[in-house]
Amino acid sequence: MGSNNLTDYIDIIRQLKLHTNASDDLINRLKNYALLVHRSDKEDRFSEPMPWIGNYIAFASLLCILAMVADLLHGFRTKKLWFPCKYFTFNAAFFTVVDVAMKLPMDLSTSMPGYVDQAAKLGSMCFMCVMMSNVLPALATMDNKDLIANIIALGIQVITLVGNVCIQIKTGVIPSTENRYYLSHAYDYTSPLSYDALGGYDPTTRVIKPIAIIYVAMLSILLIIHACSSLAILKSKQILESKYQAARETELKDQELQQQGRSTVDQLKQHVRKYWIMAATGDPQFLTACSVTSCASGVISAISTILHVILTLFVIRSGWEGESDYKWSVLVIFITQLIGSLLGTIAPLSRCFAILSFKLSMKWIWNNMKIFNVESYWTQTLSDLKESSIPFPSCSRIFKIFFQNIKVLVLGLCMVFQKTSVVACKLIDIIPHFIVICIVCCSCCYKWLKSMLANAFGIVLARNPEQRETNENFSRYVLQLQDDMELAEGTLKRISNSFDHLIKKAEKQQPYHLLKLLEESTTSEGDERFYKIHHVRPLVVEEPLICWSLSLVTLTSIAISLTNIQTNLVDRLVRGLNEGIVYVRHVEESLHTTDDHVSIQKAAKSLWVEVEVYHNWLGNKLRKHAPQVNTAGQILQWLSDTAKSMVTEVEITNMGGQNDNSKHRIICSNSMYRLTETILLYYHADIDQVSQEGLFAKLSSLIAEILAACLTNLPHVIAMKCHSNEIEKREASVYDGAQLLGETTQIINTLQDRELPI
Template identity: 65%
Template sequence: MHINVGSKLTEYLKLLNQLEYYGNVPDDSINSLRSYALIVYRSDRQNSFSEPMPWIGIYIAIASLFCSFAMVADLIHGLRNRKLWFPCKYFTLNAASLSIIAVAMKLPMDLSNVMPGDVDQFAKIGSMGFMCTMMANLLPSLATMDSKELFTNIIALVVLVITLVVNVCIQIKTGVVSNTEVEHMLGGDHYSNYLSFYNQSIAIIYVAMILMLLMIHACSSLAIVKSKQILEVKYQAALKDKELPQTGRLTVEKLKKHVSNYWIMAGTGSPQFMTACSATGSASGVVCALSTVLQVIIMLFTVGRTKDYKSDYKWSMMVILIIQFIGSLLGTIAPLCRCFAALSFKLSIKWVWNSMKVFKVEGYWTQKLFDLKQSSIPFFSCSRKFKFLVHNLEVLILGFCIGFQKAVVVACKIIGLIPVFIVICIFNCSCCWKWLKSMLIAFGIVFLKNSEQHETNENFSHYVLQLQDDMELAGITMKRISKSFDRLIKKAEKQQPSNLMKLLKGSTGFEGVEKFDNHHVPPLLLQEPLNCWSLALVTLTTIAISLPNIQKNIVDCLLSGVSEGLVYVKLVEKTLNATDNHVSIQKAAKTLWVEVEVYNKWLGNKLQNFAPQVSTAGEIIQWLSDTAKNMVAEVESTGIGVPIENSKCKTISANSMYRITESILLSYATNIEELSQEELFVQLSVMIADILAACLTNLPQVIAIKCHTSVIEKREASVHAAAQLLGETMQIINILQDCELPFLDPDELAFIDKWRAYLKDPFP
């Protein structure tokens, strides 16, 4: 067997051979020195095994960088949307983030690698501060999960944190978390002894902070479940009192008021907003700030010792230390701002007085545990004595958990008093400044401003959702939430689809809805598929852009208008007619449109690339009709072995082309040969505009529906989408406002076949 002998062992054996050769050294000493060869060999092998460790350090640094980027992304997202409670959008608690966090925490998890250098020690301890920052940033994301996800992710976080804490405690005991370099100790270096004590003390403080944050997460998760139930009850009660009037058409002004009301309910009733404004949210911000202060102190000790890394990780330790320090600094901004923002949201004399009642624990903090305590564990064929024992044990454990939960809440409220006193001081200074300023302003102007502000708050107060009825949001908070809605509407107004509006102006009414598919066309299939808005639009657009004599800029303008329109058409279909029969047709239209718009093809056939004898408008229509008919027959006859979805989409698309082209041929009958391509293009554009106009009359109903969703975690995003849609389509709604709609039920207006039936026979 070949043994890879290292250079150190080779040199050591040569030295022993020389000593033995000269014979001046006793045999006992030679044998004793030979016994150390194994130690030298193991040391040499250990050096070769540790060669990849710097790259593992880079792996840790990259994981830390990902976490830092995610926290900064949430910070930027909150600032851009002026949500000073900084909701978690990118850095959330899930399997992926926990895996990355576990990689970033490898240094404090490492039990065996000695950390003799100052940079090595500071990087290991600094990782725990980075963990505190990440946990504080993750807290609001708990509110985005349902009960099952919340339980699973909290258990995973508990396992990760407990493992981290146990490993750090072991390292404190064994001396890995200290400066234990042998030469310093043997030399009696007092600085080394002091630094060792300092490192161990900081590590113990970080362990306490991490455990406190873990308790905050567990405490918050128990409260979140009950809090959502309370908010949901209040939300449903508000819906009953503030339902949208069903009489008359929805104007833009009615929609704006309707969406703004839901905006207030979704904003104040947001689970993340609720968690950020809670006592645990404030406490986590304070703990995060303290952990970052400790990291700053650690970095001050590192100055001047940037090259003092002597572990197997080598130079990568400095990279890890810098990245995690910067990540902690940037990551602290959101929890700290969240802490002070939560106070400003509720700042009032009543709230300040209530905040002083730190020993008052609201019912929603412990209600979940009380429910578990009152429930009974199911037993199967067990003795009465065993049931009695288990029940008493359950009551005892849950009683302890309730007491512990209350203690954590009280501790969080006490910690939360730190920013309370700071905000009160700032508030008093602000009041003094306003008083001085008011002395320079006429009394009438001040009175007018106060009256307007009171009126604004009065309008929105009915839609505010709060866990406690005796807690009121500050007037400035209501103003801020209302302004955020106005800003979004104004921003969305700048994104209105200009090409679509140009296309809609060419509409002459709703005649195109009836004309595009003539009922006299003989069916190709035994069971004709239903019509849908998007497939009719895609097919008509395909025919229009297949005409080769039309100028490119005109074709591009039509394509852009239809492309913009299909975005809203698909939204109407998804919201109002997502039945099984319609979904398959809508899917075929979606697939076909990608082929038409991107590749300028229709079911594999290159558009404007017809047979040589095809040149006039009539010949093009006839060629498309014949090609579609042949495709349907081919799929029907040789469909064996072809994927069902593919053949179904192809059949639906080809059948639509056949019916529409045959309808065009029937409508022009004998004078089809005299029809020019330009005239046909105009007729097709008008039909497209008519169908778009008919479909988009459903937009107000879509906006109203999108305001409400039964899932509380998605409610804020849904209202945001409704407001965005309203801003983008305000002019479209106004354009279609004066159009006379068919006498159909509101639910029937979403179906093109209902329109066609009415337009064909308005008075059956």
């Protein structure tokens, strides 16, 4: 294949010279084209891997589609019809995958002569428009530094893409189908080369270039929308943060005045519900998704997809055969990105009409319909930069005046451009807002008619005054960017119902085995005994800190090492502690946050995996001792000696310095030594009379008491989880607190009469 074309060409020249009267000049001129034929052969060989590169592009596009569909399903599952960005968001993977998916329009030189080739190239641009519309709310999930970095990266990516497409339009790569019939007619000397023969009046050819120009304009507008949204997000977060702090102060005052007769669980539910409402309404993603820029991007996404569908209809009529170097893979790319554009349009378009599902008031809609009313938070960031002073190095006063004037001029122009962009977005939003107003008016008319007919026939419509009163009490915790924005009662009810749904779902996941284990704790002395059990001098110089999880894991290791105990009793203890250790970690991670505490908690976490799964303690089999080790006292002494020797071994091995693994082994060994020695001292001379069954019962009771003492901190931990200093993580933090509350309702009710540990 590689050199056949050149060989055939030389053979044709040789035959032409032998059997015709062709002049030597003509033969020499034909020989000069042999190099071009040779280069063409090599290019054919170089382009052999192109179909596999096309599959790579399709695979990258598929990854983007899966992420967008995952966000779509997440929105439906959580009943957030504004579809927050959880999986498809700005990060290094996003930019890498999008770069691969956009290879066709970024390719400046590869000829795309077929209709499906050109459609695939334009389809990639449509797919980019859809992806940009989907990812817009993700801007609100980042802090200021990451936001600026990612918007710059997106700008570079989009500007490069737009620039490359413009070059291809100028050079004729888009559309390259105009000359596709030229070669087929060039050797037909009887047929004139009319404009029709060149494909100039082919309808598919005529739509390619205009659609490409429209996509270039759409990508540029979407980039402007992302930049405008970023500037608004920077100020919006500050406004939401100040209102969150004010609402939190209100909640703290309400807590002080709260009635004392209510149960702890009821108080916690009301407390978490208030933070739930603050987090839901103050979520920057929510406000970004409901903004005019998001609505405009949804309209642009829908228009781009419609154009792509129209182009697809032309391609179906003209033929599906790919004629570029990508061959059959270009059809795979085209179909994949077409499906992605259709599915990806759902979320941005739904955000345009999300106001319907939120049932926001007509007043809110009317405020957004004020075309030339640009809210202050859109331009406040630029205004602050304009008024701020920039530290200059030591230079002349004239230079400072010049630089300051330039800064004021540039930022002033940026503010005008920002206002113009917002007004343009509001103009784009007229159509979806008009549809919203019509539907809301119809809904109001339906309710009015229903009420009138009910009054006429004496029918009493069911109302829930208690629910209305509850909503009014919680309306103080609704966060909005503007004071004149009013969140409808239906929206607040929906948010509150989502909290109730989560609590009910979590309450079905009560830790059964942990509750059974806690029943063995009949006293409230667990915390006192927990502290008393550490009076044995440690093996290391530093006095170790108290850690519930490490002591629980160590005591369970001792219980497992008792060989005469039935396996089902050991398994029941392990299952109970396995459920309890999860909540113990919640308590420790919230209350004990120093580096030393964290190091001990990590040691306990890694040790528990070994104990639970393998019934090992630092590589030692707990239920297989030396033959002479068979009594409770001998087992305790064996564990104590093993821990002591392990500390000595680790210290000798790591005399030059300790790594994390050796530190963890010392921490675990020290805990085992202190606990076993404490138990031996407790029984003293009577240790030989203690049966393994009796020691196991004592250990189980002590484990239950320590668990109970630790878990009495759960209400305080849940309250702490509701508040987060980072606005981007606030909703997730409240969600974790609500989930923890639902799962531990029975535990809190069981332990609420116990005194909190000091």
